[in-house]
Amino acid sequence: xxxxxxxMKFGGSSVADPExxxxxxxxxxxxxxxxxxxxxxxxxxxxxxxxxxxxxHQVSPHPDGRELDMLxxxxxxxxxxxxxxxxxxxxxxxxxxxxxxxGILTDSVHTKAKIREIRAERVREALDGGKIxxxxxxxxxxxETMDVTTLGRGGTDATAVALAAxxxxxxxxxxxxxxxxxxxxxxxxxxxxxxAISYEEMLEMSASGAKVLMLRAVELARNHGVRIHARSTxxxxxxxxxxxGDEMExxxxxxVTHSENxxxxxxxxxxxxxxxxxxxxxxxxxAQVNVDTIIQNVVHGNAEMSFSVxxxxxxxxxxxxxxxxxxxxxxxxxxxxxxxxxxxxGAGMRSHPGVAARMFRTLAENGINLxxxxxxxxxxxxxIARGEIPAAVRALxxxxxxxxxxxxx
Amino acid sequence: xxxxxxxMKFGGSSVADPExxxxxxxxxxxxxxxxxxxxxxxxxxxxxxxxxxxxxHQVSPHPDGRELDMLxxxxxxxxxxxxxxxxxxxxxxxxxxxxxxxGILTDSVHTKAKIREIRAERVREALDGGKIxxxxxxxxxxxETMDVTTLGRGGTDATAVALAAxxxxxxxxxxxxxxxxxxxxxxxxxxxxxxAISYEEMLEMSASGAKVLMLRAVELARNHGVRIHARSTxxxxxxxxxxxGDEMExxxxxxVTHSENxxxxxxxxxxxxxxxxxxxxxxxxxAQVNVDTIIQNVVHGNAEMSFSVxxxxxxxxxxxxxxxxxxxxxxxxxxxxxxxxxxxxGAGMRSHPGVAARMFRTLAENGINLxxxxxxxxxxxxxIARGEIPAAVRALxxxxxxxxxxxxx
Numbered sequence: 001x002x003x004x005x006x007x008m009k010f011g012g013s014s015v016a017d018p019e020x021x022x023x024x025x026x027x028x029x030x031x032x033x034x035x036x037x038x039x040x041x042x043x044x045x046x047x048x049x050x051x052x053x054x055x056x057h058q059v060s061p062h063p064d065g066r067e068l069d070m071l072x073x074x075x076x077x078x079x080x081x082x083x084x085x086x087x088x089x090x091x092x093x094x095x096x097x098x099x100x101x102x103g104i105l106t107d108s109v110h111t112k113a114k115i116r117e118i119r120a121e122r123v124r125e126a127l128d129g130g131k132i133x134x135x136x137x138x139x140x141x142x143x144e145t146m147d148v149t150t151l152g153r154g155g156t157d158a159t160a161v162a163l164a165a166x167x168x169x170x171x172x173x174x175x176x177x178x179x180x181x182x183x184x185x186x187x188x189x190x191x192x193x194x195x196a197i198s199y200e201e202m203l204e205m206s207a208s209g210a211k212v213l214m215l216r217a218v219e220l221a222r223n224h225g226v227r228i229h230a231r232s233t234x235x236x237x238x239x240x241x242x243x244x245g246d247e248m249e250x251x252x253x254x255x256v257t258h259s260e261n262x263x264x265x266x267x268x269x270x271x272x273x274x275x276x277x278x279x280x281x282x283x284x285x286x287a288q289v290n291v292d293t294i295i296q297n298v299v300h301g302n303a304e305m306s307f308s309v310x311x312x313x314x315x316x317x318x319x320x321x322x323x324x325x326x327x328x329x330x331x332x333x334x335x336x337x338x339x340x341x342x343x344x345x346g347a348g349m350r351s352h353p354g355v356a357a358r359m360f361r362t363l364a365e366n367g368i369n370l371x372x373x374x375x376x377x378x379x380x381x382x383x384i385a386r387g388e389i390p391a392a393v394r395a396l397x398x399x400x401x402x403x404x405x406x407x408x409x
Numbered sequence: 410x411x412x413x414x415x416x417m418k419f420g421g422s423s424v425a426d427p428e429x430x431x432x433x434x435x436x437x438x439x440x441x442x443x444x445x446x447x448x449x450x451x452x453x454x455x456x457x458x459x460x461x462x463x464x465x466h467q468v469s470p471h472p473d474g475r476e477l478d479m480l481x482x483x484x485x486x487x488x489x490x491x492x493x494x495x496x497x498x499x500x501x502x503x504x505x506x507x508x509x510x511x512g513i514l515t516d517s518v519h520t521k522a523k524i525r526e527i528r529a530e531r532v533r534e535a536l537d538g539g540k541i542x543x544x545x546x547x548x549x550x551x552x553e554t555m556d557v558t559t560l561g562r563g564g565t566d567a568t569a570v571a572l573a574a575x576x577x578x579x580x581x582x583x584x585x586x587x588x589x590x591x592x593x594x595x596x597x598x599x600x601x602x603x604x605a606i607s608y609e610e611m612l613e614m615s616a617s618g619a620k621v622l623m624l625r626a627v628e629l630a631r632n633h634g635v636r637i638h639a640r641s642t643x644x645x646x647x648x649x650x651x652x653x654g655d656e657m658e659x660x661x662x663x664x665v666t667h668s669e670n671x672x673x674x675x676x677x678x679x680x681x682x683x684x685x686x687x688x689x690x691x692x693x694x695x696a697q698v699n700v701d702t703i704i705q706n707v708v709h710g711n712a713e714m715s716f717s718v719x720x721x722x723x724x725x726x727x728x729x730x731x732x733x734x735x736x737x738x739x740x741x742x743x744x745x746x747x748x749x750x751x752x753x754x755g756a757g758m759r760s761h762p763g764v765a766a767r768m769f770r771t772l773a774e775n776g777i778n779l780x781x782x783x784x785x786x787x788x789x790x791x792x793i794a795r796g797e798i799p800a801a802v803r804a805l806x807x808x809x810x811x812x813x814x815x816x817x818x
Contacts, residue, residue: 018464052487056491056494062498070505074483146531
């Protein structure tokens with residue numbers, strides 16, 4: 001399928017200094033000069049967002065969410081305005097738009113808003129006028145409260161995919177890695193770049209630690225049929241296409257991913273009656289925490305339950321759990337910060353039940369102990385000691401022969 | 410006159426770091442706790458705006474005005490959001506608004522927009538709800554282009570006065586000086602803080618170098634009858650009230666001001682025919698340059714003309730002059746960067762013609778040579794060598810006995 005419009009997304013490291021800003025401008029101009037209608041969406045420069053968060057915490061221990069969004073949304077505006085200036089100097093017209101000017105309407109959940117709708121009239125008009133349009137990533141606007149919102153982690157990727165869906169455009173996501181690999185090349189030097197991967201596999205990879213694309217952007221892309229081209233800011237080589245899977249040619253296992261960002265909560269002494277788990281996870285979800293693996297066990301009529309959450313959600317999780325004590329009575333909470341997760345991803349494993357056994361055997365042969373296991377039709381994840389992650393990734397990459405090109409079975 | 414609403418303006422040095430942000434929050438909360446409806450308007454933290462301008466120039470030699478406004482408007486938003494966070498921690502409710510959210514409508518002249526109208530519904534609603542409202546200074550919104558604009562130098566003072574006019578509020582302008590003085594206390598240690606000064610005198614003082622209040626804010630205040638209280642961020646002492654003058658009690662001379670920021674252009678060889686001066690100053694005004702003193706002379710049928718402009722307007726002035734050459738033929742342009750201006754201000758001098766003579770005599774007795782003179786009914790300015798400014802200010806402060814409280818004549 002050919003597109004006449006492209007949305008090109010550049011992350012914070014791609015615009016970290018004035019020289020890089022000019023480089024991004026050149027890439028956008030080159031696409032425009034190939035005859036495309038071009039939308040650029042850009043994250044805040046380098047560590048700007050972290051700097052603003054630090055500043056907020058120096059002023060207030062628990063910054064108000066609405067005000068935090070007002071603060072954080074400035075980072076992307078700065079980056080977009082600078083890219084637009086640099087484009088002018090290259091002889092093309094450009095205009096930068098805030099999230100609200102670009103019609104990115106969200107709900108009103110500050111710091112983690114979800115995109116509801118894109119009213120892209122102003123973007124379209126500017127494209128019709130031959131301009132390159134820069135849209136500030138990571139932010140939107142709530143019509144209920146008339147306030148600026150931010151989209152949380154992965155927000156700029158979500159902005160790019162949602163804009164591509166609204167404009168019927170291709171979506172190119174640029175970063176400092178040249179695509180999606182069979183494993184992290186820093187751990188497995190022989191890891192191979194995948195030419196294409198299905199939405200489903202990419203979802204599992206993003207959920208289990210691959211950083212190249214954010215989960216919510218892949219979800220959005222799948223739901224709206226947007227093809228994503230994940231590629232390098234610094235070269236013209238083809239990256240990885242994320243698209244509808246072609247079941248006939250699916251390899252059994254596509255990639256090994258890992259994550260060192262999980263904290264495992266274990267609750268003991270909670271009553272074993274119906275509805276307790278539902279209640280706990282309702283409260284945790286209401287705190288906007290993304291729970292990953294959950295396992296439950298009943299010991300002497302009391303339930304024991306473990307689940308993992310991203311490290312940054314630990315304070316929210318603690319608060320949510322405390323709020324259930326009135327109803328659930330005394331229970332103990334333990335946190336384990338020393339675990340990591342290694343996962344095998346592959347749409348082909350759906351029809352190959354032996355994959356899990358082979359994974360567990362490989363880990364056992366390398367002396368690696370399993371703490372928790374969770375599976376989906378196309379993924380198997382194991383929580384293991386964090387220090388053993390590199391060895392586990394290398395062993396699995398070898399065992400499933402990911403270094404050589406895949407053979408469909 | 411008593412007000413139930415107050416607009417409190419804090420400059421960039423008053424919010425330069427997190428501790429100062431918290432201090433500003435305390436001042437706003439204290440006013441709220443005295444029962445007032447409180448609007449705060451805040452400049453960008455410390456040198457933020459200069460940093461953003463530097464960044465723009467690293468990316469582009471001549472940054473696009475629209476994009477520069479998108480960039481620069483972020484500084485005040487950051488400061489306002491931080492102050493709002495700090496107010497929450499002090500137990501009051503607060504909400505920060507961008508210029509466009511606060512209804513500050515401007516023309517479309519980027520980087521130097523003028524306020525046209527304030528639609529303060531959202532500010533009023535928030536005040537009605539008991540909230541302290543922070544309004545990002547220095548910025549507005551053009552309805553024609555739907556773009557963010559910035560107000561240029563003195564923009565945040567203008568925001569404060571315009572809001573006070575729209576809300577029928579008092580206007581307090583806080584800075585690191587405790588009010589308006591008879592001369593710069595760094596040059597004249599015995600300079601005296603004025604308890605009150607008329608709009609007219611303050612206009613002349615701001616125009617001739619006093620930095621405590623910006624010219625446009627004083628103009629706005631006079632046009633809308635807003636009383637300004639210029640006072641210190643760091644103490645509760647009374648500052649200086651800028652208000653309608655009471656002619657009966659006017660001292661002859663109120664203050665000596667000076668400026669080291671002027672560059673004098675001298676044009677020689679321009680044709681001496683009607684309309685030439687009008688043409689030159691039309692073109693210069695179209696470049697948004699604020700011309701101060703102008704003098705003209707005819708020598709051998711050619712006009713010689715000199716005028717002074719603020720140093721930052723020199724490039725725009727040069728460009729404007731070049732553009733008249735096609736019509737005016739060859740003329741020579743000289744620039745003098747070594748001059749400064751010393752001025753006497755006083756509504757009382759209107760009826761005392763001897764003031765100018767006494768000023769010139771005082772300067773002559775101190776061996777100071779006059780390069781250009783300009784006068785208004787309440788001001789006399791002399792351009793002199795920049796190095797002689799401190800001596801001139803001290804001599805005039807002495808000669809007009811400004812150290813002692815004024816006696817009306």
